Amino acid sequence: MRPGTGRNWRWLLLLLPTLYGLIFFAMPLLQVVRSSGFKMGPMTAAGDTVTCVLSFSLWQAALSTVLTLSIGLPAGYVLYCFRFPGRRALRLLTAIPFILPTVVVAAAFNAYAGPNGWLNQAWRAVSGSEEPLIILTGSLVGILMAHVFYNLTIIIRMAGPAWSNLNPRLEAAAQTLGANPWQVFLHVTLPLLRPVIVSASLLVFLFDFTSFGVILLVGGLRFSTLEVEIYRQTLSFYNLPLASLLALIQMACTLAFAGLYQYFSNRPVPLVPASERKAARKPDGWRQILGIGLVIVFLWVFFAGPLLSLTASAFWSIGADRGERGLVAAGWTLDHFAGLAQNRNSDLFYVPPLTALMNSLKFASLTAIVSLGLGLLLVYGLPRQGRWRSGAEILVMLPLGTSAVTLGLGYILAFNKAPFAWGSSPWILPMAHTLVALPFVVRTLMPAVSSIPADYRQSAAVLGAGSWRIFWSVDLPLIRRVMVSAFIFAFTISLGEFGATSLLYRPQYPTLPVAIFRYLSLPGAANYGQAMAMSVVLMLACAAGILIIERSSGFLAGEGGE
Amino acid sequence: MSGLSIRGITKEYEGKLLLRGITLDLPPGEIACLLGPSGSGKSTMLRIIAGLEQPDSGQVLWDGQDLARTPVHRRQFGFVFQDYALFPHLSVGRNVAFGVSRARLSADEIHTRVADALKAVNLPGFENRAVQELSGGEQQRVALARTLITRPRLLLLDEPLAALDRGLRSQLQEELRAVLHAAGAPALYVTHDQEEAFFLADRLYLLDQGIIHQGGEPRQLYLQPVDGKTASFFGLKNQLPGTLSNDVVHTPLGQFTGLDFSNLPANQRVDGAHVILLLRHATACSIKIEVGQGGILQGKVADCRFFPAGYQVSLECSGKIFTFILPEPISAGTETCLLVQPDDITVIAGEG
Structure with a gap:
């Protein structure tokens, strides 16, 4: 047992992620199963x-x-x-x-x-x-x-x-x-x-x-x-x-x-x-x-x-x-970009593209904060070895195997009545995005945290540092870069997420991908141009995020192959 | 010229001249060894003969015909690799059958030939084993069977025993010699191990720094090395440089007389020529005496170790170390003399 990090309270870290998993993953999927099973007959x-x-x-x-x-x-x-x-x-x-x-x-x-x-x-x-x-x-x-x-x-x-x-x-x-x-x-x-x-x-x-x-x-x-x-x-x-x-x-x-x-x-x-x-x-x-x-x-x-x-x-x-x-x-022309702030369609359900971009940025920030927080709790709360280890890992990766559209459907089914009548709230979207992003966040954080040599923490503990002090002064400086990567990863995923979003977004709060989808399906040269302009903005945002991650990991250029 | 002939092969590798004009002949039915230290380019030479690499210049000939335009798979040269290179996705039997599976043979015929080939390398009944289950020695035997079953007109072996441990290596050496002689095809065997080369070779080529220093029968190479470098490669490390004058060799350690100069080229048998004495054996003599024949080494025993063949005594003479096997030990630190008889001295041409 590691000094300073008592086994007795480690599971407390998992309380919040477990609650989140039950409400935003298990319950919606159960609702999907229930809804399909009970009404199969007719x-x-x-x-x-x-x-x-x-x-x-x-x-x-x-x-x-x-x-x-x-x-x-x-x-x-x-x-x-x-x-x-x-x-x-x-x-x-x-x-x-x-x-x-x-x-x-x-x-x-x-x-x-x-x-x-x-x-x-x-x-x-x-x-x-x-x-x-x-x-x-x-x-x-x-x-x-x-x-x-x-x-x-x-x-x-x-x-x-x-x-x-x-x-x-x-x-x-x-x-x-x-x-x-x-x-x-x-x-x-x-x-x-x-x-x-x-x-x-x-x-x-x-x-x-x-x-x-x-x-x-x-x-x-x-x-x-x-x-x-x-x-x-x-x-x-x-x-x-x-x-x-x-x-x-x-x-x-x-x-x-x-x-x-x-x-x-x-x-x-x-x-x-x-x-x-x-x-x-x-x-x-x-x-x-x-x-x-x-x-x-x-x-x-x-x-x-x-x-x-x-x-x-x-x-x-x-x-x-x-x-x-x-x-x-x-x-x-530069009109497509200049027009991003305007609402050309007088329809109530359309907002200026710039507003959609702002929505996306807000949702992405919230997603990144929540998933990084949950990710850290998971990484520190999960057992580091033993028979629960691999099972816990599979559990965390499970959302990867669930399609985003299915998730969206589950949310619609689960959050339409009290006490979970959150279906019409805009912040349900970041919750769904968090579920999509969480496996990536954990995968990014996990290797870095488990590679911190135990004797760093032990020597800090010997010097009289408490658990929180140890995290703050030993772990945090070591994993700061990885945390930034995980944050950007989650942010980028949320920014581009379309499957769950297409089912869950509120018309008043469309995200950028939803706006692109809607403008692409509308006739007219101006709408077409604006869809392209928005896509370029989204592409650049994602590319910038990935490039920052790339600089610390070198994944994209495939340096590993030689 | 029948069989394999190599003419002036050169090859550059990463900006360095690896082979600098290799010429050699391999008559039918002979086993030739290409002996050289690692990095001497001997494996590259073998790969060029097989067609796996292209020379920068020079020719590979078979029965006088240039093979430059013959691709690897049409040369009918068998190749045995140091790391065996068995196909991990095929069983032992299917590995061995690989080379004959494209020939127009019936399944029965192939089956029989695979069984025979495995029997020839002492692995009868191994057909259904997985390659990964085999030991290194067994894998190399499978590789040999896989090559021999195609009845190659030339066998190329690239340090086939280098990855095996010592005991297994000497056992496989004997098997290999029997198998190669039974196959009857000429073989070119690359190794850095001089004992292996002496054991297997009908003809020996010494390759170093991209050129063949000397070639010939193993006995001739051992007894009459062309230069000090060749000699030391054969383990003749007791080398004493000197100057010839009136059939006496003057060295920093004293005079050597009564020597046989038949190894020296005629133009080197003149007064003032630089020569090297290769001292093969010595006998202990406690006091310095005047001798009519041979020479005396005087020095301090630096080291004395027991070996089954005798005591290996290292004598330090004026900063140079000479090592001999003696029947009796001389304890380290003793000042002593060793007598070297003319029969145990080979005179070769020195540098300069």
């Missing part, structure tokens, strides 16, 4: 919806995963096994979408290849035709591309480093035994990488399966996955039992896939020892240079295209639609 028509939605969820996720894998494997190979100018920048670029809020990615795809996207504007200008060249928004192809855009980095970062550190003598041995390059790849390289490929694919599949914002915003009304259908049944039809049933199915599937992932992610890949690792090689021979060049060009275009389009659209007026007053000429 729903005969529900069967078709469930089958249809479930099969589309699985189908699109499978397609997206196959596509992500078939692009991600060559990309990971090129980015980690070869040396070429701009490699670091390209790795960073491919990782950016992963940290962006879904609404931003959706807006970026809209700006890239939507009806008024740059591809189609360019096509119209070149061909003189009124017809667009290609519209990715509202199509399955668009959904798939957005998913690849989002998740490619998972494959790249998991398969790439494993590939580059694969024991090269295994492939050499196969060659000397008479296998040609293709046979070496098929019979040696691929089987050796299989554990990594399988677990990365499962992760991608899990993300694609639970995808909400991309399907709703890029796919539009025609496509419905479990997540989207939960949202739709809740908000449009107010069929809460059906929504709950879907949420239950969603949870079961997610748990199953997460379990599979856990099972496969523990399989080892034969890597060379760190001391033997060689620097990535230069491409050799014209065929290799050509192939690698093609991959590099593809990645630059595929990733820079949407992001640049989004930025450009925020500064570009696409010209007025018929019957719209105001902006007429197409051209470069």
